[in-house]
Amino acid sequence: MTANAPIRTESLTKRYGDELAVRDLSLTVERGEVFGFLGPNGAGKTTTMRMLTTLTRPSSGEAWVAGAPITDRDAVVDELGYLPEEPPIHDELTGREQLEYVAGLRDSPGTETDERIRELLARFDLADDADDRISTYSKGMKQKTALIQALLHDPAVLFLDEPTSGLDPRAARTVRNLITELREEGMTVFLSTHILPVVEELADRVGVLHDGRLVAEGSPESLTHRAESGEESTLEEVFLEVTSERPGEAAGADAERSEFVR
Template identity: 65%
Template sequence: MAEDLAITTDDLTKEYGDTTAVSDLDLAIPEGHVYGFLGPNGAGKTTTIRMLTALTEPTSGIGHVAGQPITNRQAIIPHIGYLPESPPIYDELTAREQLEYHGGLRDMDPAEIEDRIEELLNRFDLTSDADDRISTYSKGMKQKTGLIQALMHEPDVVILDEPTSGLDPRAARTVRDTVTELAAGDRTVFLSTHILPVVEKVATEVGILYDGELVAEGSPEELKDRMEAGDESTLEDIFLEVTTDDAYEADESPNDTGVGQSV
């Protein structure tokens, strides 16, 4: 039986004047998977995420998240949890106030809001600081608050942009474990990060974007096989191999390694 798809795009493209930020992007991400979305700075990752969350209108192409068209933000909002690199939180509030406010915006039941807040504050070791103003928080604590906010309503699809930024090793491990638990519960995680060992540990599939185009895709093991990488090779080795100008130009003359191709 074919798996249900949580995220799909077909020829998704975004242009800014003469610049093409994302070109003809095709994605088919099943429910319950962790998709590691990689690429160097300026590759088009954030633009893609903004299209998937209906914050940016595509120039052309189509896409769906949790069965909803990405051009309909009101339809998508109930189904997604989104953590951008800079979480949308108010410094003058406490973390508890911020999360209560967010739960209200999500039309959550007040009792459910309180239960979820306590559960997630405890999971991310933020309980003792929950009634301090966010303005006093470190970057890592703000990141934790933003992540809790993204998870509160138990969304079908969780989109994370650099979720471990600013976190200490213990908190980063909690994030990794949470991502794995979400996928085990049939939720889908779209994970964009520069920390490739995190992706290698948790991702079931990886897509690598370069200059706005998807140049490699597959599980970490499949990518190693297709790139003829040795057993000791890492995802970082593959990433560096396919995100060079020489590899990108090879798209005009594909070879057996898959470099320069969407594999």
């Protein structure tokens, strides 16, 4: 564990009334690492990402992103890019206007930003549609526009929540290739998705959240080799194993991490 890792949490917890959405989450993601964040619906993945991107305050615990505590919102936001599952884009704007608007919010307009917008529009096959209103875009085109705006300022840490949602196979491959290239350039990527083959292909390490707890953590290979059957397993089988309710374990009850956790 590195003290100045791009993402680090210690006992991070979020409570909504009597409900614990995230429970004592402690993890570290190193520079240039793709961390696959898995879990069933309602496990606490989105709440975790919202805390790490400063959109939701934790109830207790601490976290740091790009060396800054998440309580220092300005410092954290300057260094992160975030693609939420429902990205904030404005249908009344054109694609280019949306990206210029986001660049303006970050005080980064200018020739260099204009060039980066052109480069990313071309990379995602949106150059010909950049001056059409977003209201005319397909879901996949909107998703690509949202991903571009998350990358505009070349963040040190990128949070992606279902980044290939709504994309056709060619566009999804473009996104996967881009994630690989970003990792090679030293960017840290925190990737949440339900598409397990994407995680197996891209992730250096995987964390599985269940009922707000980190129940498994390790490389995809280590998790599949340490399945409770003692045999080679797929990541899907490991995921189903560690997120299933064990005999005698009440739903929501406190329990120690699974033997898969390293």
